[in-house]
Amino acid sequence: MNSPPPRDFVSIIIPNWNGGLYLRGSIRSALSQDYELFEVIVVDDGSTDGSVEAASNEFERIRVVSQARQGAAAARNRGLDEARGRFIVFLDSDDQLLPTYLSSQVKFSKTLSNDMLSVCDRVYMNSDLTETLRREQLLPLKVGESSVSQVVRQIIQTSSPMHRREALDKVGGFDPTLKQGQERDLHLRLALAGYSFVRNPFVGLKIREHDSSGRISNQQFARSSPFHDLDRINREYQRIVDGMGANIERRIIETIAKRYWAGGRRCIRAGRLAEAEIYFDAARSCGVQDYLWGGWVYRALCRMFGPVRAERLRLTRFHR
Secondary structure (H helix, E strand, O other): OOOOOOOOOOOEEEOOOOOOOOOHHHHHHHHOOOOEEEEEEEEEEEOOOOHHHHHHHHHHEEEEEEEEOOOOOHHHHHHHHOOOOOOEOOOOOEEEEEEOOOHHHHHHOOOOOOOOOEEEEEEEEEOOOOOOEEEOOOOOOOOOOHHHHHOOOOOOOOOOOEEEEEHHHEEEEEOOOOOOOHHHHHHHHHHHHHHHHEEEEEEEEEOOOEEEEEEEOOHHHHHHHHOOOHHHHHHHHHHHHHHHHHOOHHHHHHHHHHHHHHHHHHHHOOOOOHHHHHHHHHOOOOOOOOOOOOHHHHHHHHHHHHHHHHHHHHHHHHOO
């Protein structure tokens, strides 16, 4: 019988689908930690490029689990089923951890109560990791704000939090029916279950920004599926209503309304005016006055000319 792992043991779960170009760099970053109590689980989600075989030959310490193609959420859940750690880190196969990630996250997590999750800062870089584009961090709670509102108004990147195993078990892990936005949905369900996110102010993660067949621009996405964002926001809003009932903060509703409005603006830029009006109507129906998403110039133009002409005037102004 295998002995139980140490209390502060960490499981790093890397889902992989044809990640040949970057997978080994991701694994190497996980194995190069200045912390010793961890395992690396690579869940291969039906790859056909030989990436997982190459990684298995190069790295003896990793554990590989293979399954038929089911998507990133299912792969992460499979890794969670296999994991032995009290703490869980989900690392995308094209991103990299910095060497102090685990030691800093474990140390900080141990200062928090069990209903708090540590979130590190991250830097976004170009595809070959030679240029830093920007640094992002968790936006803190405002006075009187709930953790649900904190999650709704920002995106917490998949690998930034160090998760507690019991929290993931409580909410059931990732939703495998979702094709996009799985991490946002997970973090919302954690917040609704009473967990909060706390910034650990150090850079622990490098994230690549690159174009690929799996990542398409906002305009391309709006052209091919203009209602995808609408469905996602509707689902998120309904989840909040079911979880909070009449206790929903006004600032949450305002954030949801602005996300509807932002979706309408994307549709206008993609030439989908009829679909844009559906987004704008959804924003107006939220029952709050502050639903316009944009700077003060755009807001003024919008109130004078309406959203379609305002968007066109704004684009003309910035593309002369």
